[in-house]
């Protein structure tokens with residue numbers, strides 16, 4: 001992976017390239033963005049670029065430093081994560097920073113990477129702060145955080161912040177196609193459910209569980225036009241079973257009705273996401289009025305908001321089922 005392989009994030013990538021080429025390197029950088037957005041991917045290229053020995057484009061992937069990084073054995077890189085714990089504690093930070101005043105082994109610089117930095121306890125952050133206030137000239141700290149909330153203002157003010165942007169649907173689609181070698185029409189579905197987060201799209205695309213849930217939900221959705229209220233209520237158990245991933249279930253429902261609407265209104269398949277179900281969607285479009293589809297979309301959206309709030313789960317689901 002190099003900068004040219006990063007999809008999206010073009011403003012950020014330009015900034016990072018300029019820093020690695022100029023070698024005017026700061027003492028602390030903070031990458032912020034939701035889980036799965038690509039913080040580790042992007043920051044790893046950046047770190048490799050900071051240490052790269054090439055006189056040309058950095059990282060070169062050919063010099064000793066780049067090779068050591070790629071094999072996971074760079075002697076001047078120190079990395080901590082929260083592993084299976086809830087948070088990064090003060091002992092972990094102290095342990096990492098123990099030899100921070102010692103010169104680098106091979107490079108001009110030592111890099112300390114703190115993943116999941118948003119989970120650092122206050123004591124851990126205070127321990128880090130001492131280093132952030134007076135860092136040895138040859139060190140750079142890289143913090144990766146899902147969000148900046150939870151980080152002390154004193155920590156934030158000493159880091160240069162890089163915000164990672166969500167990608168467009170097409171950008172996520174291209175990431176999925178590239179990494180999983182899926183055809184574009186299949187990848188589009190997962191991209192549509194990804195919220196612009198490539199890691200989420202990849203995870204859904206590779207998940208048998210997701211595909212099973214989708215099959216179950218689509219079976220229900222396809223039957224709706226012929227169901228009476230009793231039959232609809234019979235599907236309550238499906239929603240109770242998948243309570244822990246109701247977000248995904250609701251997304252699947254939403255995309256389905258949008259697709260039915262697209263078939264109905266325009267007959268325009270370029271808007272359609274569930275491309276593998278195109279004949280079924282066309283059949284469905286003939287069974288609904290536009291008003292009923294719009295109404296369903298509205299009810300699903302409303303239920304999504306209610307489920308995020310503190311409402312009675314079963315009651316919300318029952319109302320939703322009856323309104324479709």
Ligand SMILES: [Zn+2]
Nearest residue numbers: 052060063066
């Ligand atoms: Zn290199």
